Amino acid sequence: MSDLASTRDILQTLVGFDTTSRHSNLALIEWVEAYLDGHGVPHRRAPNADGSKTNLLATIGPAIEGGAVLSGHTDVVPVDGQAWTSDPWITVERDGKLYGRGTCDMKGFLALALATVPHLIAARPQKPVHLAFSYDEEIGCLGAPLLIELIRRELPKPAFVVVGEPTDMVAVNGHKGINYYNVIVSGHEAHSSQTHLGVSANVEAVRLMASLVALADRLERDGDPASPFMPRGATLTIGTINGGTAGNILARECKFVFDLRCPPGIDPEAIIAPFIAEAAALDTALKARSPDAGVVVKGYAATPPFGPEPDGLAETFARRFAGDNGPPRVVSYGAEAGQFQEAGFSTILCGPGSIEQAHQPDEYVEISQLERGQAFMRRLVEWAASAE
Secondary structure, eight states: OOHHHHHHHHHHHHHTSOOBTTSOOHHHHHHHHHHHHHTTOOEEEEEOTTSSSEEEEEEESOSOSSOEEEEEEOOBOOOTTOOOSSOTTSOEEETTEEESTTTTTTHHHHHHHHHHHHHHHHTOOSSOEEEEEESOOTTTSOSHHHHHHHHHHHSOOOSEEEEOOSSTTSOBOOBOEEEEEEEEEEOBOOBTTOGGGOBOHHHHHHHHHHHHHHHHHHHHHTOOTTOSSSSSSOEEEEEEEEEOSOTTBOOSEEEEEEEEEEOTTOOHHHHHHHHHHHHHHHHHHHHHHOTTOEEEEEEEEEEOOBOOOTTOHHHHHHHHHHTOOOOOOOBSSOOTHHHHHHTTOOEEEOOSSOTTTTTSTTOEEEHHHHHHHHHHHHHHHHHHHSOO
């Protein structure tokens, strides 16, 4: 079987597991473990608190320092409400593209890494290559900290980490950080004609959301024209809103979620502090009207930004493996690279596919991107087998 055929077969298998973040990833992990067992590759888990999801760490080669980590997440975003023209859980080829949920973000990279395992073993590597597969990246990079802790605790320190997010197989040395916030506004139900007897959680939530929209507009205006990111500066969006039970009832509760994405060097806590103060003041005012009313703002995920490293080892090797001589590049999406970098690892983003295809109906990865990924992996194998 050719390298491409093996990669495609593995990708088709991985896509067949519905690992939307609200579901478990254990079935996919168990398949990967069986695949690794078939090649005699040792592996270990780093599960979440209730064991419903897990990270996976595997090592090919000697247990020494100076190895490479190939990292990727196993979860995908939902397909709910999207107009797919084929089954999102079955890989379909059309016009040189492989369609399916996760083909681009980022099971294509996982397939490339797994297809490389037998080649690494055959090359008798002098340096280890570690596979680090995480859970719940799509909902705030929640799984990676446990995985990184496992790497730091149990592995000789790797030389560098490649996070295989879709970058068109070129090196990317920066991404924005992400902070997610959940806001719950509690009201007091009454007939909508009797506004003096209750508190509409929806109305009060709209006041807070109006402040966030104004903040988002200011952040857009204040974006540094010299920033390499697009959009230039920090961004804020409201992702979900849920509130009320009927048109003629003052809403008892309204919940909304927003995210704040900041480039390196911008403090998200400083940006959001005035809103937190506004929410606290509103909480006091609502409780004065009704003891059961109020506002709760809770951050539930914070992913650090990722920035260029002076003479970064990860970027040096990734460019070499990818045949990339282009200019420095950054992306506006968030990823686990910032978490690896914060933990002290030289890190780079480099993987097949484009972020423009990620999270879309009819998500796809171009076969040519997988071929470029295979060239990357072949050079990685040569490096691992060398005494360099």
